[in-house]
Amino acid sequence: xxxxxxxxxxxxxxxxxxxxxxxxxxxxxxxxxxxxxxxxxxxxxxxxxxxxxxxxxxxxxxxxxxxxxx
Numbered sequence: 001x002x003x004x005x006x007x008x009x010x011x012x013x014x015x016x017x018x019x020x021x022x023x024x025x026x027x028x029x030x031x032x033x034x035x036x037x038x039x040x041x042x043x044x045x046x047x048x049x050x051x052x053x054x055x056x057x058x059x060x061x062x063x064x065x066x067x068x069x070x
């Protein structure tokens with residue numbers, strides 16, 4: 001049976017600057033003042049963003065219309 005050996009040392013590295021910038025950006029968005037849009041406008045914007053993301057994911061690849069070098 002294992003016995004408790006007390007608190008363990010923290011061995012992780014300090015946060016990287018890029019992750020700190022991301023956390024600062026997320027905190028800024030979360031602490032931004034609430035917009036005065038109504039719930040219908042917010043739902044419409046959410047739907048627009050979802051459709052845009054789906055269209056990007058389902059987009060057909062581009063076809064080259066040149067002559068082939070055969």
